[in-house]
Amino acid sequence: MYICHMYSSELIKGTLKTIVLNLLKNNKKMYGYEICQKVKSMTDDKIQITEGALYPTLHALEKQGDVITEKVYIGKRVRKYYTLTDQGKNTMTERVNELSDFMKTMKFLLDLDTSVQNV
Amino acid sequence: MYICHMYSSELIKGTLKTIVLNLLKNNKKMYGYEICQKVKSMTDDKIQITEGALYPTLHALEKQGDVITEKVYIGKRVRKYYTLTDQGKNTMTERVNELSDFMKTMKFLLDLDTSVQNV
């Protein structure tokens, strides 16, 4: 039995934007720190997005028009909420489809589809 | 319907070593150029490993003892065949299991497991 504690960083590379965009679809509106925690808890600590990776990614998404931001003050502490734009929804759909397709291809390539049914 | 012609390069990042190690499992003995062609044909041109990425990867695998090489001359042209070592077989198993596990996690994270049965 294979027990995995945390994925090697190479694997996660390239999927960060897709993860973020997809979370924004499901949760409508999130802030950076929340995204880190959410991914960590949803994956049983297997995927831990570092803040050094996340914030530049969020800024890039904003710059290219896939998300818009709004600042909310909780007392004196600021939160920056991110929301998908219409363009961002398209980007999200494309990215998620592509990743889904990629995983099917990888499954085939690595001979992992041992099941009988194959849609 | 989503039609994918070729995956964006970010996705493939981090999976190259795993792909190579796995191909060597199934095919026993392969040379670099052959690996490129095999991956290309098996994935309907969706994954095209560039030689600039492959050769350094193969050299790294050799350096860390996961593969051994033998040169074979076809006329005057040389082919460098790569074979998994025992250590390489272990590495391969680990890598493939990790990637398989990672894809399950991503499926869950991206809410892609809509099927009823869930092994």
Next chain:
DNA sequence: TCTAATACCTAATTTTCTTATGTATTAATT
């Protein structure tokens, strides 16, 4: 004879992440 395919290789650059560092507020612990 010229081009395409086969077969290897490396180097400069780019992208993307890690690691480290920084600021500041608020909650929890001692």
Next chain:
DNA sequence: AATTAATACATAAGAAAATTAGGTATTAGA
């Protein structure tokens, strides 16, 4: 009350892994 941990943002230096572009040489095909 004071210290630590958690919350919440951010950037910058460096590393890793790919792309892009270049190089050499042989062989097959047009």
